[in-house]
Amino acid sequence: MAIIVMTGGTSGIGQVAARGLGTRATLLLGARHPDRARLPALELDLAQLDSVRRFAAEVETRLGSRSIDALVLNAGLSRADVDARTRDGFELTFAVNHLAHYLLARLLAPRLAPGGRVVVTTSGTHDPDERTLVPPPRHARARLLADPALDPALDGDPRAAAGHAYAASKLCNILTVRALRARGLSALAYDPGPTPGTGLARARTPLLRALWWLLGTPLGRLAPRFNSVIRAGEALRDAALGEPAPPRDGYYLRLRRGRLEWATPSRLARDDDARDALWRDSAALVGMAD
Numbered sequence: 001m002a003i004i005v006m007t008g009g010t011s012g013i014g015q016v017a018a019r020g021l022g023t024r025a026t027l028l029l030g031a032r033h034p035d036r037a038r039l040p041a042l043e044l045d046l047a048q049l050d051s052v053r054r055f056a057a058e059v060e061t062r063l064g065s066r067s068i069d070a071l072v073l074n075a076g077l078s079r080a081d082v083d084a085r086t087r088d089g090f091e092l093t094f095a096v097n098h099l100a101h102y103l104l105a106r107l108l109a110p111r112l113a114p115g116g117r118v119v120v121t122t123s124g125t126h127d128p129d130e131r132t133l134v135p136p137p138r139h140a141r142a143r144l145l146a147d148p149a150l151d152p153a154l155d156g157d158p159r160a161a162a163g164h165a166y167a168a169s170k171l172c173n174i175l176t177v178r179a180l181r182a183r184g185l186s187a188l189a190y191d192p193g194p195t196p197g198t199g200l201a202r203a204r205t206p207l208l209r210a211l212w213w214l215l216g217t218p219l220g221r222l223a224p225r226f227n228s229v230i231r232a233g234e235a236l237r238d239a240a241l242g243e244p245a246p247p248r249d250g251y252y253l254r255l256r257r258g259r260l261e262w263a264t265p266s267r268l269a270r271d272d273d274a275r276d277a278l279w280r281d282s283a284a285l286v287g288m289a290d
């Protein structure tokens with residue numbers, strides 16, 4: 001049976017994917033509250049780098065001599081400001097969405113099976129051309145994202161700053177996929193597209209949360225630009241299992257209006273200097289060599 005290691009399988013898109021993967025593979029799921037997860041899970045709080053290291057060590061123990069067929073890095077959050085810091089001192093959105101996953105990929109990539117893959121959940125918000133409601137990222141500079149107070153262009157409006165931080169973290173996800181591929185690994189970025197009804201709006205106002213929930217009901221299907229949580233989760237499940245097989249040089253798979261397509265990410269996501277700088281600076285932030 002295939003072995004799949006996954007984050008973010010306790011809610012929303014990831015929960016649908018994890019349920020499907022749990023019946024087809026041995027699933028090693030990391031969760032903040034394993035006792036509350038609907039599937040067996042190991043403790044993993046992505047807001048603490050030490051927890052990421054402990055989780056990776058526990059996965060190693062469980063693997064024994066076996067290898068990982070897919071490493072699915074799906075967990076993510078979206079906030080209403082950039083004020084929260086992790087215990088390690090990093091801005092929370094950047095820390096959870098990018099840095100913790102970067103560390104996990106670095107720690108576990110050596111255990112990938114031949115033909116195994118890394119799947120990272122990104123978002124169309126990384127791309128200015130998509131004109132989403134979230135302000136597009138200005139850059140993917142790790143040190144400024146880790147400590148927004150250092151960023152001379154930081155937006156004075158907390159919500160706009162939070163939007164930039166979220167979109168930038170999703171840009172970091174694609175750059176990390178490209179960096180892994182540049183190191184000979186099979187990796188792809190999966191973008192579920194706008195998928196209301198998940199827990200992603202939990203830090204928003206009650207009104208926005210209610211709207212997000214409402215759009216996630218069958219009523220939301222009346223607006224064809226939204227994907228259903230089931231469809232988005234099943235596509236993540238399939239991507240973890242290697243379906244659809246990427247075309248040559250394909251690494252950005254997105255779901256739009258219920259249809260999967262291999263696409264080209266934003267110009268900044270294709271920037272090799274940004275990719276290499278992010279890898280290097282992220283390594284320094286987690287205390288690893290490049």
Ligand SMILES: NC(=O)c1ccc[n+]([C@@H]2O[C@H](COP(=O)([O-])OP(=O)(O)OC[C@H]3O[C@@H](n4cnc5c(N)ncnc54)[C@H](OP(=O)(O)O)[C@@H]3O)[C@@H](O)[C@H]2O)c1
Pocket residue numbers: 007008009010011012013014030031032033044045046047074075076077096121122123124191192193194195196198199200201
């Ligand atoms: N929904 C959309 O429209 C949309 C669009 C594009 C991309 N995405 C991406 O899709 C992914 C899944 O999002 P979703 O919409 O399904 O949201 P969701 O329902 O809120 O799921 C987020 C998952 O991340 C986990 N998580 C958050 N913080 C964590 C932490 N500190 N440690 C460990 N796990 C943590 C959550 O665990 P808990 O259950 O413990 O909270 C949950 O399992 C995210 O990467 C998001 O950026 C979503």
